Amino acid sequence: MRIQNLIIPMAVSAASLALSGHVMAETWKMALGDAAGGTQYELGTTFADLVEEKTEGEVTIDLFPNGQLGSEQDTVNNASMGLLDLSVLAINNITPFSPTVGVMTLPYVIQGPEDARTLTQGDIGEELTQNTIRDAGVRILGWAYSGCRRLTNSTKPVATPADLEGLVIRVPKNEIMISAYQAWGVNPNPLAWSETFTALQQGVVDGQDNPYITIDAMKFYEVQDYVTESCYVFSMEPLIISEGKFQSLSPEMQELVLEAGQEATDHSYEYLLETEASIKERLVEEHGMEITQPANDEQEWIELATGIWPEFYDSIGGKEKLDEVLAALGRDPAPAE
Numbered sequence: 001m002r003i004q005n006l007i008i009p010m011a012v013s014a015a016s017l018a019l020s021g022h023v024m025a026e027t028w029k030m031a032l033g034d035a036a037g038g039t040q041y042e043l044g045t046t047f048a049d050l051v052e053e054k055t056e057g058e059v060t061i062d063l064f065p066n067g068q069l070g071s072e073q074d075t076v077n078n079a080s081m082g083l084l085d086l087s088v089l090a091i092n093n094i095t096p097f098s099p100t101v102g103v104m105t106l107p108y109v110i111q112g113p114e115d116a117r118t119l120t121q122g123d124i125g126e127e128l129t130q131n132t133i134r135d136a137g138v139r140i141l142g143w144a145y146s147g148c149r150r151l152t153n154s155t156k157p158v159a160t161p162a163d164l165e166g167l168v169i170r171v172p173k174n175e176i177m178i179s180a181y182q183a184w185g186v187n188p189n190p191l192a193w194s195e196t197f198t199a200l201q202q203g204v205v206d207g208q209d210n211p212y213i214t215i216d217a218m219k220f221y222e223v224q225d226y227v228t229e230s231c232y233v234f235s236m237e238p239l240i241i242s243e244g245k246f247q248s249l250s251p252e253m254q255e256l257v258l259e260a261g262q263e264a265t266d267h268s269y270e271y272l273l274e275t276e277a278s279i280k281e282r283l284v285e286e287h288g289m290e291i292t293q294p295a296n297d298e299q300e301w302i303e304l305a306t307g308i309w310p311e312f313y314d315s316i317g318g319k320e321k322l323d324e325v326l327a328a329l330g331r332d333p334a335p336a337e
């Protein structure tokens with residue numbers, strides 16, 4: 001495994017030597033939207049090490065962190081077209097290509113790591129994986145669990161939706177997340193992940209939301225002072241492989257890659273549980289970030305944001321799909337429309 005830090009041209013093609021029968025040495029390319037050091041990197045490096053070990057060095061994987069191979073949404077297109085082998089990216093950046101996956105980004109549906117694991121590792125996760133192959137031409141091999149998305153900004157403590165007034169918040173290009181902010185009374189600025197740090201640094205936007213581990217890996221503490229400990233979306237970051245690439249592999253190789261994805265997923269879950277609290281502490285103690293709790297146990301945020309659910313029933317496969325997800329999490333069905 002090699003970590004690449006050079007900017008290289010967008011048209012990155014894999015060595016593309018099919019592992020069918022006779023095994024030939026080859027190198028695969030993996031894009032990471034985040035900088036080295038976070039949950040994406042942990043999933044990616046664990047997977048790469050496992051594949052190299054299991055193939056006894058016949059396959060090596062080069063990682064390109066920090067959006068070097070394009071925005072997260074670009075990497076889905078590139079993998080779908082067979083120009084890129086692998087990518088780790090946030091689930092919200094797959095939703096535009098495979099709308100049913102949006103059920104995982106509906107505000108306040110997934111409320112913590114256990115919910116995230118239950119959904120991704122059960123029948124619903126399998127169904128969404130199949131939908132993503134069908135809709136986007138990429139296969140989910142594994143999951144990084146990154147934690148609740150926390151709102152950060154450079155200007156003031158934010159405890160209520162009304163406190164957002166006057167702030168320009170960056171959101172991913174994701175209709176559900178845009179709509180959540182609109183429900184809280186502001187018009188957010190949808191920007192690609194790869195442009196976010198610079199936009200925060202230059203004051204084009206005042207804030208954004210992402211988990212503590214991502215805030216740390218991306219060094220957002222250099223340009224953001226305040227964190228609101230909200231949890232409207234739990235961030236999950238799948239490792240995807242180009243379906244064309246996957247289908248070009250021998251059955252043994254496919255099996256090996258799926259196994260490595262599962263083992264890397266299990267590792268990612270433990271990594272989150274072991275590191276999130278100390279990373280949060282470091283953001284406060286070493287980097288001076290100020291944490292604010294959402295007022296009234298986040299009730300006002302929750303009521304406004306869950307009000308957008310019905311807008312997205314058609315795209316996620318109907319209210320019954322959300323109810324199925326809520327039932328899998330041991331919760332009541334969504335309110336009748």
Ligand code: MLT
Nearest residue numbers: 033034089090172193214
């Ligand atoms: C985003 O905000 O676009 C993503 O969640 C960033 C990430 O992949 O960490």
